[in-house]
Amino acid sequence: MTLSQILDERAVVSAPSPGLDTVLIAEDDPVFRHLLESWLQRWKYRVVAVENGLDAWKVLKQENSPQMAILDWMMPGMDGIEVCRRIRSNDKGRYRYVVLLTAKDEKRDVVAGLDAGADDYLTKPFAVEELRARIRAGRRVLELQEALLHAHQALQFESEHDPLTSLWNRGAIFRVMEKEAQRSRRSGKSLGVVMADLDHFKEINDSYGHLMGDAILKETGGRLAAAVRSYDWVGRYGGEEFLIIVPGCDAAGLNASAERLRQSVSEQPFESPVGPLSVTLSLRGDRRSRQNGDAGL
Amino acid sequence: MTQENLPAPGRGAWNKAETIESLGGDEELLRELVEIFVDQSPKLLNKLRDAISSFDAEGVMRAAHSIKGELSCLGALAAAKTAQKLETMGGKKEMAGASEMFTSLERELKALKLSLADFTQS
Numbered sequence: 276m277t278l279s280q281i282l283d284e285r286a287v288v289s290a291p292s293p294g295l296d297t298v299l300i301a302e303d304d305p306v307f308r309h310l311l312e313s314w315l316q317r318w319k320y321r322v323v324a325v326e327n328g329l330d331a332w333k334v335l336k337q338e339n340s341p342q343m344a345i346l347d348w349m350m351p352g353m354d355g356i357e358v359c360r361r362i363r364s365n366d367k368g369r370y371r372y373v374v375l376l377t378a379k380d381e382k383r384d385v386v387a388g389l390d391a392g393a394d395d396y397l398t399k400p401f402a403v404e405e406l407r408a409r410i411r412a413g414r415r416v417l418e419l420q421e422a423l424l425h426a427h428q429a430l431q432f433e434s435e436h437d438p439l440t441s442l443w444n445r446g447a448i449f450r451v452m453e454k455e456a457q458r459s460r461r462s463g464k465s466l467g468v469v470m471a472d473l474d475h476f477k478e479i480n481d482s483y484g485h486l487m488g489d490a491i492l493k494e495t496g497g498r499l500a501a502a503v504r505s506y507d508w509v510g511r512y513g514g515e516e517f518l519i520i521v522p523g524c525d526a527a528g529l530n531a532s533a534e535r536l537r538q539s540v541s542e543q544p545f546e547s548p549v550g551p552l553s554v555t556l557s558l559r560g561d562r563r564s565r566q567n568g569d570a571g572l
Numbered sequence: 573m574t575q576e577n578l579p580a581p582g583r584g585a586w587n588k589a590e591t592i593e594s595l596g597g598d599e600e601l602l603r604e605l606v607e608i609f610v611d612q613s614p615k616l617l618n619k620l621r622d623a624i625s626s627f628d629a630e631g632v633m634r635a636a637h638s639i640k641g642e643l644s645c646l647g648a649l650a651a652a653k654t655a656q657k658l659e660t661m662g663g664k665k666e667m668a669g670a671s672e673m674f675t676s677l678e679r680e681l682k683a684l685k686l687s688l689a690d691f692t693q694s
Contacts, residue, residue, distance in 0.1 A: 303638070304638050304641055304642060305608050305612050306605050306608050306609050306612065306641075306642045306645055306646075307641060307642075307645060309604060309605060309608055310595075310601070310605060310645065313601055313604070349634070349637055351634075378637065378640065378641060378644075399641050399644060399645065400594065400641075400644040400645040400647075401594075402593075402594040402596075403594060403595055403596040403598075404596070
Protein backbone atom coordinates (compact mmCIF):
# COMPACT_ATOMS: atom_id res chain seq x y z
CA MET A 276 0.00 0.00 0.00
CA THR A 277 1.39 3.38 -0.94
CA LEU A 278 1.25 6.48 1.19
CA SER A 279 -1.32 8.08 -1.06
CA GLN A 280 -3.52 5.03 -0.76
CA ILE A 281 -3.26 5.24 3.00
CA LEU A 282 -4.13 8.89 2.83
CA ASP A 283 -7.09 8.10 0.63
CA GLU A 284 -8.28 5.53 3.10
CA ARG A 285 -8.88 8.41 5.49
CA ALA A 286 -8.80 5.82 8.24
CA VAL A 287 -6.73 8.56 9.69
CA VAL A 288 -7.52 9.85 13.12
CA SER A 289 -6.10 12.99 14.64
CA ALA A 290 -4.76 11.32 17.77
CA PRO A 291 -1.38 9.59 17.42
CA SER A 292 -1.78 5.92 16.71
CA PRO A 293 -1.84 3.84 19.89
CA GLY A 294 -0.06 1.14 17.90
CA LEU A 295 3.06 3.25 17.59
CA ASP A 296 4.43 2.24 20.96
CA THR A 297 3.50 -1.40 20.65
CA VAL A 298 5.58 -4.10 19.00
CA LEU A 299 4.35 -7.49 17.93
CA ILE A 300 6.79 -10.33 18.39
CA ALA A 301 6.02 -13.58 16.61
CA GLU A 302 8.63 -16.13 17.59
CA ASP A 303 8.12 -19.81 18.38
CA ASP A 304 11.40 -20.14 20.21
CA PRO A 305 10.97 -19.25 23.91
CA VAL A 306 14.59 -18.15 24.36
CA PHE A 307 14.42 -15.57 21.56
CA ARG A 308 10.91 -14.58 22.50
CA HIS A 309 12.02 -13.81 26.03
CA LEU A 310 15.11 -12.00 24.78
CA LEU A 311 13.13 -9.75 22.43
CA GLU A 312 10.38 -9.14 24.94
CA SER A 313 12.83 -8.20 27.70
CA TRP A 314 14.68 -5.67 25.61
CA LEU A 315 11.67 -4.05 24.03
CA GLN A 316 9.98 -3.65 27.38
CA ARG A 317 13.12 -2.11 28.74
CA TRP A 318 12.96 0.37 25.88
CA LYS A 319 9.45 1.26 26.99
CA TYR A 320 7.57 -0.52 24.25
CA ARG A 321 4.42 -2.43 24.95
CA VAL A 322 4.91 -5.94 23.64
CA VAL A 323 2.45 -8.42 22.25
CA ALA A 324 4.21 -11.77 21.98
CA VAL A 325 2.81 -14.75 20.10
CA GLU A 326 4.24 -18.14 19.21
CA ASN A 327 3.16 -18.59 15.62
CA GLY A 328 2.24 -16.77 12.45
CA LEU A 329 -1.48 -17.46 12.64
CA ASP A 330 -1.74 -15.77 16.03
CA ALA A 331 0.40 -12.93 14.72
CA TRP A 332 -2.04 -12.34 11.89
CA LYS A 333 -4.97 -12.45 14.31
CA VAL A 334 -3.34 -9.75 16.42
CA LEU A 335 -2.58 -7.59 13.39
CA LYS A 336 -6.17 -7.72 12.20
CA GLN A 337 -7.37 -6.10 15.41
CA GLU A 338 -7.95 -2.39 15.71
CA ASN A 339 -5.04 -0.30 17.00
CA SER A 340 -2.74 -3.28 16.66
CA PRO A 341 1.04 -2.87 16.83
CA GLN A 342 2.55 -0.94 13.95
CA MET A 343 5.85 -2.69 14.21
CA ALA A 344 6.12 -6.43 13.86
CA ILE A 345 9.15 -8.62 14.46
CA LEU A 346 8.44 -11.92 12.75
CA ASP A 347 10.49 -15.06 12.94
CA TRP A 348 10.94 -16.55 9.50
CA MET A 349 10.46 -20.16 10.46
CA MET A 350 7.39 -20.78 12.58
CA PRO A 351 4.89 -23.60 12.78
CA GLY A 352 1.60 -23.05 10.98
CA MET A 353 2.19 -19.80 9.14
CA ASP A 354 5.76 -18.61 8.67
CA GLY A 355 6.94 -15.04 9.00
CA ILE A 356 7.15 -14.45 5.31
CA GLU A 357 3.52 -15.42 4.79
CA VAL A 358 2.45 -13.06 7.59
CA CYS A 359 4.51 -10.41 5.85
CA ARG A 360 2.77 -11.05 2.53
CA ARG A 361 -0.62 -10.83 4.18
CA ILE A 362 0.31 -7.58 5.86
CA ARG A 363 1.24 -6.05 2.54
CA SER A 364 -1.72 -7.35 0.55
CA ASN A 365 -4.55 -7.15 3.09
CA ASP A 366 -3.54 -4.56 5.62
CA LYS A 367 -5.57 -1.40 5.63
CA GLY A 368 -4.67 1.91 7.15
CA ARG A 369 -1.26 2.91 8.39
CA TYR A 370 1.89 1.36 7.03
CA ARG A 371 3.36 -1.35 9.21
CA TYR A 372 7.06 -1.78 9.75
CA VAL A 373 8.09 -5.41 9.52
CA VAL A 374 11.38 -6.88 10.67
CA LEU A 375 12.06 -10.50 9.74
CA LEU A 376 14.22 -12.73 11.90
CA THR A 377 16.44 -15.16 10.06
CA ALA A 378 19.26 -17.51 10.94
CA LYS A 379 22.79 -16.74 9.82
CA ASP A 380 22.90 -19.37 7.07
CA GLU A 381 19.70 -18.12 5.47
CA LYS A 382 21.15 -14.95 3.97
CA ARG A 383 19.90 -15.89 0.55
CA ASP A 384 16.39 -15.87 2.00
CA VAL A 385 16.77 -12.25 2.96
CA VAL A 386 16.08 -11.16 -0.60
CA ALA A 387 12.91 -13.21 -0.66
CA GLY A 388 11.92 -11.71 2.67
CA LEU A 389 12.41 -8.16 1.50
CA ASP A 390 10.53 -9.01 -1.70
CA ALA A 391 7.63 -10.27 0.38
CA GLY A 392 7.43 -6.82 1.90
CA ALA A 393 9.69 -6.89 4.94
CA ASP A 394 11.37 -3.58 5.73
CA ASP A 395 14.37 -4.99 7.47
CA TYR A 396 15.78 -8.19 8.86
CA LEU A 397 17.79 -9.35 11.83
CA THR A 398 20.10 -12.30 11.73
CA LYS A 399 20.05 -14.61 14.74
CA PRO A 400 21.92 -14.45 17.01
CA PHE A 401 22.00 -10.68 17.17
CA ALA A 402 23.66 -8.30 19.59
CA VAL A 403 21.45 -6.02 21.59
CA GLU A 404 22.89 -2.88 19.96
CA GLU A 405 21.88 -4.16 16.57
CA LEU A 406 18.37 -4.95 17.70
CA ARG A 407 18.10 -1.51 19.20
CA ALA A 408 19.38 0.22 16.09
CA ARG A 409 16.94 -1.68 13.84
CA ILE A 410 14.02 -0.91 16.11
CA ARG A 411 15.03 2.72 16.12
CA ALA A 412 15.21 2.78 12.33
CA GLY A 413 11.70 1.36 12.16
CA ARG A 414 10.46 3.81 14.71
CA ARG A 415 11.85 6.66 12.60
CA VAL A 416 9.88 5.48 9.58
CA LEU A 417 6.68 5.13 11.59
CA GLU A 418 7.11 8.54 13.19
CA LEU A 419 7.72 10.06 9.78
CA GLN A 420 4.52 8.46 8.57
CA GLU A 421 2.69 9.85 11.56
CA ALA A 422 4.02 13.34 10.84
CA LEU A 423 3.00 13.06 7.17
CA LEU A 424 -0.48 11.91 8.07
CA HIS A 425 -0.88 14.82 10.44
CA ALA A 426 0.42 17.30 7.90
CA HIS A 427 -1.96 15.83 5.35
CA GLN A 428 -4.87 16.10 7.75
CA ALA A 429 -4.02 19.68 8.59
CA LEU A 430 -3.81 20.58 4.89
CA GLN A 431 -7.01 18.76 4.15
CA PHE A 432 -8.76 20.62 6.94
CA GLU A 433 -7.42 23.92 5.70
CA SER A 434 -8.45 23.20 2.14
CA GLU A 435 -12.02 22.47 3.15
CA HIS A 436 -12.63 24.90 5.97
CA ASP A 437 -13.06 28.61 6.34
CA PRO A 438 -10.17 29.86 8.47
CA LEU A 439 -12.25 32.39 10.37
CA THR A 440 -15.27 30.33 11.37
CA SER A 441 -13.85 26.80 10.90
CA LEU A 442 -17.06 25.99 9.02
CA TRP A 443 -16.92 24.24 5.63
CA ASN A 444 -15.74 26.71 3.03
CA ARG A 445 -17.60 27.55 -0.14
CA GLY A 446 -15.98 24.85 -2.28
CA ALA A 447 -16.45 22.16 0.32
CA ILE A 448 -20.08 22.98 1.14
CA PHE A 449 -20.87 22.88 -2.60
CA ARG A 450 -19.30 19.44 -2.88
CA VAL A 451 -21.28 18.34 0.14
CA MET A 452 -24.46 19.66 -1.44
CA GLU A 453 -23.73 17.77 -4.64
CA LYS A 454 -23.12 14.54 -2.74
CA GLU A 455 -26.22 14.95 -0.66
CA ALA A 456 -28.25 15.71 -3.81
CA GLN A 457 -27.01 12.45 -5.35
CA ARG A 458 -27.78 10.60 -2.18
CA SER A 459 -31.27 12.06 -2.05
CA ARG A 460 -31.91 11.06 -5.67
CA ARG A 461 -30.76 7.54 -4.84
CA SER A 462 -32.66 7.14 -1.61
CA GLY A 463 -35.74 9.18 -2.47
CA LYS A 464 -35.30 11.16 0.72
CA SER A 465 -35.70 14.90 0.46
CA LEU A 466 -32.93 17.44 0.70
CA GLY A 467 -33.28 20.83 2.32
CA VAL A 468 -31.01 23.81 1.83
CA VAL A 469 -31.03 26.96 3.91
CA MET A 470 -29.28 30.17 3.00
CA ALA A 471 -28.70 32.45 5.96
CA ASP A 472 -27.62 36.06 5.90
CA LEU A 473 -26.51 38.24 8.79
CA ASP A 474 -28.65 41.40 8.81
CA HIS A 475 -26.98 44.80 8.60
CA PHE A 476 -23.53 43.29 8.70
CA LYS A 477 -22.03 46.20 6.78
CA GLU A 478 -23.21 48.54 9.51
CA ILE A 479 -21.50 46.43 12.18
CA ASN A 480 -18.28 46.62 10.19
CA ASP A 481 -18.66 50.32 9.58
CA SER A 482 -19.54 51.19 13.17
CA TYR A 483 -17.24 48.90 15.12
CA GLY A 484 -14.53 47.93 12.65
CA HIS A 485 -13.65 44.75 10.81
CA LEU A 486 -12.22 43.02 13.84
CA MET A 487 -15.61 43.21 15.46
CA GLY A 488 -17.20 42.04 12.23
CA ASP A 489 -14.90 39.03 12.23
CA ALA A 490 -15.74 38.26 15.82
CA ILE A 491 -19.45 38.38 15.01
CA LEU A 492 -18.98 36.04 12.03
CA LYS A 493 -17.02 33.64 14.16
CA GLU A 494 -19.61 33.60 16.91
CA THR A 495 -22.40 33.20 14.37
CA GLY A 496 -20.61 30.24 12.82
CA GLY A 497 -20.31 28.59 16.22
CA ARG A 498 -23.98 29.17 17.04
CA LEU A 499 -25.18 27.81 13.69
CA ALA A 500 -23.00 24.73 13.96
CA ALA A 501 -24.38 24.08 17.44
CA ALA A 502 -27.99 24.54 16.30
CA VAL A 503 -28.07 21.85 13.59
CA ARG A 504 -28.48 18.08 13.79
CA SER A 505 -25.36 15.92 13.68
CA TYR A 506 -25.93 15.01 10.02
CA ASP A 507 -26.57 18.54 8.79
CA TRP A 508 -23.82 20.59 7.22
CA VAL A 509 -22.97 24.24 7.84
CA GLY A 510 -20.73 26.18 5.48
CA ARG A 511 -19.67 29.75 4.99
CA TYR A 512 -20.90 30.64 1.56
CA GLY A 513 -19.04 33.95 1.53
CA GLY A 514 -19.02 37.27 3.37
CA GLU A 515 -21.85 37.16 5.88
CA GLU A 516 -23.72 34.37 4.10
CA PHE A 517 -24.02 30.83 5.36
CA LEU A 518 -25.27 27.73 3.59
CA ILE A 519 -26.82 24.94 5.62
CA ILE A 520 -27.58 21.53 4.10
CA VAL A 521 -30.40 19.66 5.80
CA PRO A 522 -30.77 16.13 4.39
CA GLY A 523 -33.88 14.06 4.86
CA CYS A 524 -36.49 16.46 6.23
CA ASP A 525 -40.07 17.29 5.36
CA ALA A 526 -41.28 20.85 4.87
CA ALA A 527 -42.14 21.23 8.55
CA GLY A 528 -38.72 19.86 9.53
CA LEU A 529 -36.95 22.32 7.28
CA ASN A 530 -39.00 25.15 8.75
CA ALA A 531 -38.10 24.03 12.23
CA SER A 532 -34.43 23.83 11.30
CA ALA A 533 -34.48 27.33 9.87
CA GLU A 534 -36.26 28.64 12.94
CA ARG A 535 -33.70 26.99 15.25
CA LEU A 536 -30.91 28.62 13.24
CA ARG A 537 -32.58 32.01 13.36
CA GLN A 538 -33.14 31.82 17.11
CA SER A 539 -29.59 30.65 17.80
CA VAL A 540 -28.39 34.01 16.58
CA SER A 541 -31.15 36.37 17.69
CA GLU A 542 -32.04 34.89 21.06
CA GLN A 543 -28.90 35.96 22.91
CA PRO A 544 -27.08 39.21 22.19
CA PHE A 545 -23.42 38.83 21.23
CA GLU A 546 -20.88 39.74 23.89
CA SER A 547 -18.52 42.42 22.65
CA PRO A 548 -16.06 44.98 24.02
CA VAL A 549 -18.71 47.68 23.49
CA GLY A 550 -21.36 45.72 25.34
CA PRO A 551 -24.02 43.26 24.19
CA LEU A 552 -24.86 43.50 20.50
CA SER A 553 -28.12 42.26 19.05
CA VAL A 554 -27.67 40.47 15.76
CA THR A 555 -30.33 38.95 13.56
CA LEU A 556 -30.33 36.48 10.74
CA SER A 557 -32.48 36.29 7.61
CA LEU A 558 -33.05 32.89 6.12
CA ARG A 559 -34.56 31.36 3.04
CA GLY A 560 -34.90 27.70 2.43
CA ASP A 561 -35.56 25.35 -0.41
CA ARG A 562 -36.46 21.73 -0.44
CA ARG A 563 -36.25 19.08 -3.09
CA SER A 564 -37.86 15.69 -2.90
CA ARG A 565 -38.90 12.99 -5.31
CA GLN A 566 -42.58 13.54 -4.53
CA ASN A 567 -42.88 17.25 -4.95
CA GLY A 568 -39.98 18.25 -7.12
CA ASP A 569 -38.84 21.68 -6.06
CA ALA A 570 -40.78 23.46 -3.40
CA GLY A 571 -40.02 26.80 -1.91
CA LEU A 572 -40.23 27.50 1.76
CA MET B 573 41.48 -20.64 20.36
CA THR B 574 38.63 -22.45 18.66
CA GLN B 575 35.78 -24.05 20.51
CA GLU B 576 36.28 -27.43 18.92
CA ASN B 577 39.79 -27.89 20.24
CA LEU B 578 38.62 -27.81 23.80
CA PRO B 579 37.63 -30.90 25.74
CA ALA B 580 33.86 -31.05 26.01
CA PRO B 581 33.29 -30.35 29.71
CA GLY B 582 35.59 -27.35 29.75
CA ARG B 583 34.54 -23.73 30.15
CA GLY B 584 34.91 -23.35 26.42
CA ALA B 585 31.61 -25.13 25.76
CA TRP B 586 30.16 -21.67 25.48
CA ASN B 587 31.51 -18.22 25.13
CA LYS B 588 30.07 -16.59 28.21
CA ALA B 589 31.92 -13.29 28.03
CA GLU B 590 30.94 -12.66 24.43
CA THR B 591 27.35 -13.64 25.06
CA ILE B 592 27.04 -11.29 28.01
CA GLU B 593 28.54 -8.58 25.88
CA SER B 594 26.00 -9.23 23.12
CA LEU B 595 23.33 -8.78 25.79
CA GLY B 596 24.70 -5.38 26.65
CA GLY B 597 26.38 -6.71 29.79
CA ASP B 598 23.13 -7.94 31.28
CA GLU B 599 23.98 -11.09 33.26
CA GLU B 600 20.54 -11.26 34.77
CA LEU B 601 18.93 -11.53 31.36
CA LEU B 602 21.41 -14.21 30.37
CA ARG B 603 20.50 -16.12 33.51
CA GLU B 604 16.83 -15.99 32.50
CA LEU B 605 17.62 -17.11 28.98
CA VAL B 606 19.74 -19.98 30.26
CA GLU B 607 16.91 -21.09 32.52
CA ILE B 608 14.46 -21.11 29.63
CA PHE B 609 16.98 -23.00 27.52
CA VAL B 610 17.68 -25.61 30.20
CA ASP B 611 13.96 -26.09 30.66
CA GLN B 612 13.26 -26.17 26.94
CA SER B 613 16.12 -28.13 25.41
CA PRO B 614 15.07 -31.65 26.56
CA LYS B 615 11.80 -31.19 24.68
CA LEU B 616 13.55 -30.05 21.54
CA LEU B 617 16.08 -32.83 21.84
CA ASN B 618 13.28 -35.40 22.15
CA LYS B 619 11.60 -33.94 19.09
CA LEU B 620 14.85 -34.20 17.19
CA ARG B 621 15.47 -37.76 18.34
CA ASP B 622 11.94 -38.81 17.33
CA ALA B 623 12.26 -37.12 13.96
CA ILE B 624 15.57 -38.86 13.26
CA SER B 625 14.25 -42.28 14.24
CA SER B 626 11.16 -41.85 12.09
CA PHE B 627 13.16 -40.45 9.12
CA ASP B 628 11.16 -37.26 9.26
CA ALA B 629 13.59 -34.95 7.45
CA GLU B 630 11.37 -31.89 7.77
CA GLY B 631 11.02 -32.52 11.51
CA VAL B 632 14.78 -32.94 11.84
CA MET B 633 15.33 -29.67 10.06
CA ARG B 634 12.86 -27.77 12.24
CA ALA B 635 13.96 -29.18 15.59
CA ALA B 636 17.64 -28.79 14.75
CA HIS B 637 16.95 -25.25 13.56
CA SER B 638 15.40 -24.32 16.89
CA ILE B 639 18.21 -25.91 18.89
CA LYS B 640 20.79 -24.22 16.71
CA GLY B 641 19.14 -20.84 17.23
CA GLU B 642 19.07 -21.14 21.00
CA LEU B 643 22.63 -22.42 21.16
CA SER B 644 23.91 -19.58 19.04
CA CYS B 645 21.99 -17.12 21.18
CA LEU B 646 23.79 -18.46 24.24
CA GLY B 647 27.14 -18.41 22.49
CA ALA B 648 27.51 -22.20 22.49
CA LEU B 649 28.99 -22.13 19.06
CA ALA B 650 30.43 -25.68 18.83
CA ALA B 651 27.12 -27.29 19.71
CA ALA B 652 25.30 -24.82 17.48
CA LYS B 653 27.48 -25.98 14.62
CA THR B 654 26.54 -29.61 15.23
CA ALA B 655 22.86 -28.69 15.33
CA GLN B 656 23.36 -26.76 12.15
CA LYS B 657 24.78 -29.86 10.43
CA LEU B 658 21.69 -31.79 11.46
CA GLU B 659 19.48 -29.00 10.17
CA THR B 660 21.25 -29.14 6.83
CA MET B 661 20.88 -32.93 6.68
CA GLY B 662 17.15 -32.55 7.33
CA GLY B 663 16.86 -29.78 4.80
CA LYS B 664 18.61 -31.77 2.10
CA LYS B 665 16.84 -34.97 3.16
CA GLU B 666 20.24 -36.64 3.44
CA MET B 667 19.95 -38.29 6.78
CA ALA B 668 22.89 -40.70 6.63
CA GLY B 669 24.93 -40.18 9.77
CA ALA B 670 22.17 -38.21 11.51
CA SER B 671 22.07 -40.57 14.48
CA GLU B 672 25.81 -40.25 15.05
CA MET B 673 25.54 -36.50 14.71
CA PHE B 674 22.72 -36.52 17.23
CA THR B 675 24.86 -38.46 19.69
CA SER B 676 27.62 -35.87 19.51
CA LEU B 677 25.08 -33.09 19.89
CA GLU B 678 23.75 -34.78 22.99
CA ARG B 679 27.28 -35.06 24.37
CA GLU B 680 27.99 -31.42 23.66
CA LEU B 681 24.74 -30.36 25.29
CA LYS B 682 25.58 -32.37 28.38
CA ALA B 683 28.91 -30.57 28.66
CA LEU B 684 27.26 -27.24 27.99
CA LYS B 685 24.70 -27.78 30.71
CA LEU B 686 27.48 -28.35 33.21
CA SER B 687 29.02 -25.00 32.51
CA LEU B 688 25.59 -23.36 32.33
CA ALA B 689 24.87 -24.78 35.78
CA ASP B 690 28.18 -23.33 36.96
CA PHE B 691 26.98 -19.98 35.76
CA THR B 692 23.43 -20.07 37.08
CA GLN B 693 24.56 -21.27 40.49
CA SER B 694 27.36 -18.77 40.75
